Amino acid sequence: MGKSDKHLEFLGKPVPHHPAGGLSGGKCIAKHEPPYKENCSCSHRWQAFEKALEKASQYEVTDEQVRSSGDKRWGLLFRGGAKAVTRLEKRGETVALSSENKGMYRHEVQRPQKGDWDVARGKYNFKWDCNKPYYHEAHHVVPDATLRAVIQKVFSKKPELAIRVASEMLNAPYNVHHKDNMIILPMDERVGDLLQLPIHRETKQCNHTAYDMYVEKKIETRLRAALREIMKKHDEERGEPQYKDLAKAIEEVSRATYDEVANARRAHGVTSIDEFGKKMLPSSPTSSR
Structure with a gap:
């Protein structure tokens, strides 16, 4: 786990940071670092894998799904540079540059069998x-x-208070990479359709801006409500405002939104989380709210 200054700062100031040796106890609101690293709380990929173990049925292929997938080989989206492509080609596998997704390839594979995609x-x-x-x-x-x-927005008039709030949240402790804030999502539309999960990013645009906007509105609403509760308690009981309670508010948003994402395809007929975000935004003409 790298410990660059950037990873340990918020608004240019140092804030609490602690990569625990387990799933819980970590303190982090910084950008994730890519590697899968077991027993490191800041490893979002490891945390996501541990969450997937709890939700293993989401990634399993049933006998019925296997039968419905046909007998032919699949051309699935593949991410890899020249070295990865060369290794596959040396093994006699078919890999072709995707005409629709910049920098991506199509890798021809056998159709999935029961157990092939299991999380274990x-x-x-x-x-x-x-x-x-x-x-x-x-x-x-x-x-x-x-x-x-959102933290910066809510406390935009008082940057020093934003830093204090972030620090108290982290000391709760709070970790944005915790497993309950992570979900593994497919990138290939065919896989998403088979598993009935939304794909992560629409690879033609490589982002999920509408989803981010939807979550931003949810977090801001919940943070402001929690802040009112904290200040009311402060007025009644005096003492220091318990800003660390904002960590619980964010965790509540994570738990509720996880279920929304996992069921987005079935509940709303969307193929990606960005399409889900567009549908859920209040200003969207296709909003279900």
């Missing part, structure tokens, strides 16, 4: 290689950048 500690799946068992990414239900932006 004894399998290689969903760990060190983002293409195993298919191209996937670990998604922050409450994105770290969105959370930092």
Whole structure:
């Protein structure tokens, strides 16, 4: 786990940071660092894998799904540079540059069989290689950048208070990379359709801006409500305002939004989380609210 100054700061000031040796106890609101690293609380990919173990049925292929997938080989989206492509080609596998997704490839594979995509500690799946068992990414239900932006927005008139609030939240402790704020999502639309999960990013645009806006509104509303509760208690009981309670408010948003994301395809007929965000934003003409 790298410990660059940037990883330890908020608004240019140092804030609490602690990479615990387990799932809980970590303190972090900084941008994630990519590697899958077991027993490191800041490793969002490891945390996402541990959450996937709890939700293993989301990634399993049933007998019925296997039968419905047909007999032909699949051309699935693949992320990899020249070295990865060369290794596959040397093994006699078919890899072609995607015409629709910049920098991506199509990798021809056998259709999935029952057990191929299972999440289990004894399998290689969903760990060190983002293409195993298919191209996937670990998604922050409450994105770290969105959370930092909301804290700055809510306390925009008092930057020093924003730093204090962030510090107290972290000491709660709070970790934006905790497993309850992580979900593994497929990147290939065919995989998403089979598993009935939304894809992470629409790879033609490589972002999920509308989703971020939707979550930003949820966090801001919940933070402001929690802040009113904290100040009311402060007025009644005196003492120092308990800003650390804002960590619980964010965790509540994570838990509720996790379920929304996991069920987005079934409940709203969307294929990606960005499409879900567009549908849920109040200003959207297709909003379900």
